[in-house]
Amino acid sequence: MSELDKSSASFIIMAVSNLGAFPVIPLRGADVEDNGAELYRRYLSGDGKALETLVARYSDALVRYAYCYLKDTFAAEDAAEDAFAALIVKRRPLPEDANLKAYLYKTVRNGCIDRIRAQKRQPPPAAAVDTELYIELEERSRVVFAAMQQLPEQYRGALCLIYFEGFRIEEAASILKRTRKQTYNLLARAKAALKQILVKKGVRYEDI
Numbered sequence: 356m357s358e359l360d361k362s363s364a365s366f367i368i369m370a371v372s373n374l375g376a377f378p379v380i381p382l383r384g385a386d387v388e389d390n391g392a393e394l395y396r397r398y399l400s401g402d403g404k405a406l407e408t409l410v411a412r413y414s415d416a417l418v419r420y421a422y423c424y425l426k427d428t429f430a431a432e433d434a435a436e437d438a439f440a441a442l443i444v445k446r447r448p449l450p451e452d453a454n455l456k457a458y459l460y461k462t463v464r465n466g467c468i469d470r471i472r473a474q475k476r477q478p479p480p481a482a483a484v485d486t487e488l489y490i491e492l493e494e495r496s497r498v499v500f501a502a503m504q505q506l507p508e509q510y511r512g513a514l515c516l517i518y519f520e521g522f523r524i525e526e527a528a529s530i531l532k533r534t535r536k537q538t539y540n541l542l543a544r545a546k547a548a549l550k551q552i553l554v555k556k557g558v559r560y561e562d563i
Contacts, residue, residue, distance in 0.1 A: 424511065
């Protein structure tokens with residue numbers, strides 16, 4: 356690993372471990388046109404600051420997404436850290452139409468699934484929700500995010516991608532490794548299950 360890569364790796368560990376050190380990524384419609392691919396190309400060309408910018412842009416959101424699967428802050432940080440580290444290790448050129456943001460989310464999801472499989476025989480973690488992950492969200496979003504943690508992991512993942520990270524159905528389908536129809540149906544079931552939880556809590560359900 357080059358000195359530049361070592362420096363970048365150190366930055367990733369520092370940045371992801373300090374959740375909240377960077378501005379929270381907007382929850383809807385974020386980075387529709389700029390998905391990080393150009394920054395990664397600049398990094399491959401020797402611009403170490405470009406990778407730091409990528410980490411600053413996506414670290415909080417990736418940790419939040421990983422938490423939707425793992426429900427453990429430290430494990431979620433590790434999953435996000437591993438996704439960025441993969442960019443350093445693989446250093447693969449990107450095609451012109453590449454979506455680096457979607458690639459990062461897919462990498463994080465794969466890492467989360469691996470962790471879940473490795474721990475499936477262990478007792479589940481406590482169900483308490485780490486409010487630090489969504490303290491920046493508006494009140495209604497905080498309530499929804501907390502309720503989501505009671506859903507099965509596949510429901511949490513789908514809802515997080517669509518409603519908290521701003522992905523389109525087609526993009527979410529690619530990350531979840533499902534067809535568009537399968538993703539749409541999964542989302543419908545997830546919304547119905549979430550509605551039941553919110554109603555039981557006495558929360559008004561509207562346009563979730």
